[in-house]
Amino acid sequence: MTLGALLFDVDGTLADTEPEGHLPAYNRAFREHGLDWTWTKKLYRKLLLISGGRERIDHYLDRYDPEVGTHDERIRDDRAGWIAEIHRSKSRYFRDRLEEGQVPLRAGVARLIREAGEAGMRIAIVTNATRATLEPFLAFALGDALLPYIELTVCSDEVSNKKPAPDLYRAACERLGCAPHECLAIEDSNAGATAAHAAGVPAVVTINEDTRDQTFETASAVLDSLGEPGEPSGVLKSPGFDFDYVDLDVLKRISARTMEQPPRAG
Template identity: 35%
Template structure:
């Protein structure tokens, strides 16, 4: 059996700049913290995978002194802030503030119809991932997905743990699965799990090194829509306006051939 595994943030929807960042800043304001992540500042924060981990990095000794936070409060504050941030973020999705990225629902439906397993492997919280997935593909198709997220693993991307967990959970070999990612650390995580990758760069990741992916495009696109920007295509099939299941099959074949010749 084959499988198609999606990252969540930046892949299903472009959620980081106008979603998670805004939700975090809302929480800071609610807790009386005179700090807000700028667009540029959050780009730097995204080098750390996982929302809780991002908060841990933010709460330096200097930050704690400036905001009157004791050392003993850090863990409980991180948990409280992250829980509240997830609530705010889910409400933003429900309000339709974060549109789905092109082609995700179409490609997932095509794979499901062909009998492929579907999964999401993300470092975000389960509640956020479920909300984004349902928002993007609809409740019916979302039930076809297996979710792996947040606290399912100890080591976040670029460690391969979340993808290894997903492979074990859906009982698929790396040679039979393809990942859709948007970031350098995501591509590195998937490749470390020996998985071929399609990369669709997002707001924050257009300048990142996505060269580990076998296909790199600006989005998954829609048939009849605008032509895609294609910087890498190892499927050996032309990509014009949409990435379709045949491209994924071609990438799998190309990856298997590469492994056989020792690439």
């Protein structure tokens, strides 16, 4: 058996979309809707433990009881609709930031996608983002140079449950026609690694500022980035061998090791 496909998460994995894109977009959306709310990086890190943008706003209302100004009646009558309107505004501002080039890809991402794609490796994107949120990322962050290598995208509005549930990874494996243990997930969060593990897919985690304090018991390796030639990856949990940066050969070696004892799907 050989590595059959790479399954990439998006937010925090392909790019630091949360601090560079989503967080400022949320705060602009709040101002647009007349809300005196400002999510700081510290607060947003806590809110990221809630999967999904609309769910995050809903949780913020419940947990932090913020001032809502003149919106009380609307929230009572149509809370979900009101939240959806704010989230649509956020998505528009997020798209603007992508189009302006303010959300660059993380180290090693473009190199690895290109290398894997040119080698004929199947590549999918598996994300908690909705299709509407993902499409501008594909267009402006990946662009014409990398997008042709992406065979499949699976978004949260296509399954019943978001990560950390396994639904997205199960759907990706089914649509690709690959056994889960023949795939490898690239993630940045414990929720993502947990989702992959529950689907029987081994995961490599590249942490970021929002996830570095999380635990990753199920991950096959935990790194601070994919790295680049001359800019080695920092290894927090080793896959059992040494390397400078993550390339396709490294991922194949990680996959071969995990195939000896594939993760059991939950």
